[in-house]
Amino acid sequence: MTRQGKDKASAFVLAAPLLILLCVLVIWPIYLGIRTSLSNDLLSEFEITPAGISNYRAVISEPNFWNALRFTIIFAIVVTIFEGVLGFLLALAFDRKFPGKRTLFSMVLVPIMIAPSLMAVMYRLILNENIGIIPGFLQNFGWDISIYDQKYIFYTLVILDAIQYTSFAFLLIYAGLQNIPQEIYESAAIDGAKYHQVVLRITLPILKPALAIIAMLRLIDSFRTFDTIYILTGGGPGTTTQTIGIYIYKTAFITGDFGMASAASVILVILLAPFMPKIIKQFRLDVK
């Protein structure tokens, strides 16, 4: 429903603030990022000189960059699947009447409202070897394990990520469940279908498009993981839990090499670019 003619001008005026924001905070920064990636730009030196593609060469031949990328991809896939399954089971459990439903619903949503960095500080508190309640609790059973141990750190991070983000997956899947008409379940019940048959043959197929979007969102978001892991481990022990975000941040603001960090960001975007049109299409954006 488009009004033509004299509304063109008002349409432009109304969208102008957004366009200005996009120019100042997107187009200009993209230009700055690419320019920096082609310069010798060190925090320690005042002068910035052209560097050609040497920063790109340096990043590509840097094992830490590829290790960070590999860790990020594996972590993103594992947490997406884990949280998707947990969120789905939780949504199924919620999809009925039971005492305390409203209170428990509000409680389950609480992690969404907590900043990941503050969550990370609380994790450090409850996991602390001397004063934390988790190690204290495990010691009662004679389990004297260090949760930050290199052997367990990956699993620890996955579980902590699930505590923060399962609620997102749950909420979106639960919203999808509410859209399934009750009649379908009723007719399945009349036909004598068992609960697991209903879930596998009716619920899952209907939810499939919604699940695809949810999985993609979780994948995109876990790819951006920075706060929690940075505060918990700083990317360590060594560089074993370094995400791509931590790698770029540290290269820029700890090592002080803006040129190389920018080159790493540009390479990251180039690697992600082929997937973007497909992801955008999944959202079926339209203006009608």
Add this chain to the structure above:
Amino acid sequence: MKRNLWATFVIGIVAFVLMLPLFGAIYTSLRTDNAIASGPFVWEFDHGFTHYKNAMGAAGYDFASFFRNSILISSGTLILTTLISLPAAYSIVRLGFGGAWLLRIALALRILPAVFFIIPFYKLFTNLGMVDSIRGLVLANTFVNVTLALLIFSSSIKELPYEIEEAALVDGASVFRILRSIIFPLMGPGVAAVGVLTFIFSWSDYLFAVVLSSSEATPVTVGAANFVTSYGVRWGDISAAVTLSILPPLIFATLAQKYLVKGLSSGAIKG
């Protein structure tokens, strides 16, 4: 009717696990330093709320100012994001401006890793003299939240009946008048959804805050994380500070839970 008590029990355990970090922080914040140091299960509570008093300034931390900064940044972002996105969404949906491609560009931004922007933002904001300022962090957070706001606003405008606007148009009302007197009042739920989500996400920002603030504009997220590294053994004070930091978005979002749920499922996206 079946009582389904098993569901209450199982979901109760899940809810407890999800809230365990918060319970842990509240528990520690209420215990005496002596009890905290003697082990996690020594029950000795501090009846004077010393840790809370320390966190709010009695021990000389800057925490009260971090808290104020977070409130200013989050409310500023909420207002600026709404002022930019609502007219733009109206222009896109009803006046056909830019069409779907503008929404696609906004979505592409959402998919790009935010870390790409930290170095350019640092340089840009240094040039503009906005490093370590509330204004700078409001702008950075608006950039983060504008996609979500556009998607929520455009889907709620699509749901409004066009007839009212048409009638107003026939009566000679201008587009701006329609937006102010008809659309905005009808958009209550959409504005509430954008408001609560933008508030949570800008309160939660850590990456831009750690890059773009150093002392004056530091919000609670960065303040609390630094707290752990600089005062590592003062767990009681840290717990109290973190508990206080979590409260504003928690209270706001619990009161506006309906809109939070609606916004997340209609925008199907998070900042």
